[in-house]
Amino acid sequence: MTESPASLLLVLAVLLPFTGVIIGLLLGGRHVRTVALTTVALGLAVIIGIVWHALDTSTAMEYVLGGWSPPLGIRLRADGLSVLMLLAVAVVISLVSVYAHADFAPHDSGKETRAPPVFWLMLLAIWGSLNLVFVSGDLFTLYVALELLTFAGVPLVALDGRGETLRAALRYLLFALLGSLLYLLGAVLLYGAYGTLDIQLLAQMVRPEALSWAALALMTVGLLAKTALFPLHIWLPPAHAGAPAAASALLSALVVKGSWFLVLRLWLDVMPNVVTLSAAQLLAALGAVAIIVGNIVALGQVRLKLLIAYSTVAQIGYLFLMFPLVFGLAFAGLDSTQAVAGGMLQTISHALAKAAMFLAAGLIYLTLGHDRISDLRGVAQALPMTVTAFALAGASLIGLPPSGGFLAKWLLLSAALESGQWWWGAVMLLGGLLTSVYVFIIVVRSLAPAEAGWMPKTCVPQYQQMAVLALALSAFLLGLAALSPVDLVQLGRTPLSLLRGTP
């Protein structure tokens, strides 16, 4: 528990992006991009500062707003999980900004268009609300952060204003609202019963009883709707496939992770003693179905962006496999840190890899003028770096070493076998095989030579390709995190010990 001046960085991490939004709104259309890019640069520095501090002190950072301690006041807290997520999101946001630099430039004619300023403002809003999700210490602030996240995501879906994307955005909005409703209901139940929404205080008070079961179930399901875990993925494919590439990358890589992170917080930190293994198994079972259905449907897609969107449906499934592994180990009195680390790595490597894939798909679309998978001839000739990036990102999703996906798979597989739940391991391996099929198809198709005399529709600037490659490389080399001497994941956290029967 340190409250040093450095803890102010937590406040900055949240406030800076929102300040950017307000300044951008005030200055208006033509300056929004400049404001956004400046904010991203400053924000990145803040996040680096936070990571530096965390590595340096090896403790969780805390900041109590206005000196009012909970339950009255609001506490911001960044443990190892938060720091990792903050960093991953900052990396994705920065590289997506580099990529989007040209795509969302202010219009040359001086006429104000809607898409560029909206994109940049929403990028900042998403960043701010995600950071708030990661550092919030109480369930109501988390609710606000989640709402902000949803409301920032919806305009990104409908950025080009076509009827089709508007429908997708509306679908997303309505279903996410249903989710919020359930979450709020759960939070109210908890507040009614225990009189606080502060995570640390709740964790000490909450008892396994009907009321907390109902609260946890409602909140979890609400969050699953926002995360689009099968069968609640009604809104994801049209929303993620319809948006412009940079927006899709934000939505698929980051936005769904916000609500997932909250599920993680709820289960691991708020109510670990309410959770049962059966409930965790149910969560993973949904994940397993998501992996299989998502991957198989992805294989049947005709368009590249829809394929990647369905791949996200599958990858979201992976994020939930960790729950029975963590609790299985904890209930058996074994060390569950490996499983938590595996789940976190899975999330981060998916964020990086999926952002790279969507951006790559955007460049492919620009070059070919379409994204039909059956005709990707000439892509490798025109965009060698992008195809390499796609292959590397794919290798990370498949889980080939040394990618982050591999390390995650290794940790989760160890946890599955150690806790005697080999079936979740089998699902992971099967999912990897299915993923490899479509990655292979796309890479091989794009390696095919173009017809003689074919010219790319648009010449893609080199720096866009570099941004994509940088994302893909970070995903691919994330496995080298094993070399890191500091165990960031467990920083400021007490290992779960849930041996049943102990008071």
Add this chain to the structure above:
Amino acid sequence: MMTTVLFILALGLPLGALLACTSPALRRALLPWLWLAPLPSLMLAVLAEPNAAWSLGNAQFAVHFALDRPGRILLGVAALLWSVAGMYAVTWLHDQPKQGSFVVTWLMTLTGCVGVFLAADLISFYFLLAVLSVGASGMVLQGKGEDALRASSIYLGLALLAESFLLAGLVLLAAAAPNDSLLIRDAVAALPSSSNRELTMTLLLIGLGIKAGLVPLHFWLPLAHGAAPMPSSAVLGGVIVKIGMLGMIRFLPLDVAAADFGLPLAAIGLFGALYGVAIGLTQHNPKHILAYSSVSQMSFLAAVVGMGLTTGAAGTAVAVAFYAAHHLLVKGALFLAVGVIARTGRRHLLPMLLPAAVIALGLGGLALTGGALTKYAAKDLLGDGLAGTVAMISSVATSLLMLHFLRTLLQNTHVDSNARPPNGLAWPWLIMALASVVVPWTLYFVIPINTMSQGWAQALAPSALWDGLWPVLLGVVFAIGVERWRHRLPRIPTGDVAVVLHPLGRTNTALGVLVERLDSFARRWVVATMSLITLAILFVWGLAR
């Protein structure tokens, strides 16, 4: 000190060249120098002190490399083949368009291959194996047309399937290892007493069995070896098929008797040894015949491993490596020969064909060739029982298959009877042919193999010579018989059991349609809202339990 430098160069030179390939200009310029990349590995195999090791990393995590005796034998001969095939590739690809991507896949496979031979910890083994598989499927893709695409996708699919089984096995191995050690040596030593011994062994054997081309998951092998360009086929057929064997040597606790796994492995192996020959006899492309011969030979070796595992014979690893080294040299050389003879006219055929005949029959154990020595080394392990008998039958069968191969070669000479093979192809082939006789003899005198007594007297004793003659002679007799009844032989497509992939593909499509329906059903508003409520109830139920 020198060993460390050699370790770094052996791994670093191919890797460095691979990284240099990011520049398209360098990529094509590297082709004439491919033969250099494996030379540090060769020097390492020849010069390193016994049980040399090298590691990289810190106390938290390090990668380890080591050179044990079986690894050393295989690394040396593999490096030789890689180098000679690299020379051959220069001429072979002389006027081909896709030189750049050939170089990339070649170097990637080489990096993975050297790495797998040297890897001493579980993670680097798995990592380098993945590099190798992706590279090798790229090599297959360099072949021509739809066949190459199909072969390459089947290759990669099966390789990744194998690696999934392996990964699960490796995770279990790691869990059983003492003190969180990730060293293969420690993990394998702890395996016999592990509580998950059966599951671990099963997973490892399935994974390695696919890699070794054991029937019925062998079909990727003839497809891939047939489709790849000739120099690639040589390293695939010579070196890459040995990975499964190397894995078995590395990961099976061979010094602890385990009949429950040894006997089934031996049975599958002996069946495959005969099955490969039977299908090979129905083939008409010399490359496919060689590939089926590889299926047969690798199965035979798996049987040797199986028998060694059954009795817990500690000498199995070196005997298997010795046998595999001979096969590596011969099979690599013969693939090179196919390309040479296709460019040789009938008038200049003899100096090219004669070495091919000698070393091909060496696979059947022809006296005085390296093959006779390797059969001698395997004999002790197989014993005199049923396995020994099947081994003798397999010798005869291999001779028969090799005669069929030679006959097919004769039908594939250049149409112009005055054509001479280009020197850039002929010399590498002749070097490999010479090496495949000389190297086994050298190894025989330098390295103590199994329990056999080694010396001129044993190798040249009349009984040994006779043992190396009668299977071949019997093979000749059968070959004449097969020749008479050739038209009665069924026509079996290359990849034999791969034909079931077609109906399997249809089932997959049907499954795909079904899953897509499920998906669009789940994404209806009514259904999604109902799921929301149902899930909430289910979670309450799950929490209340």
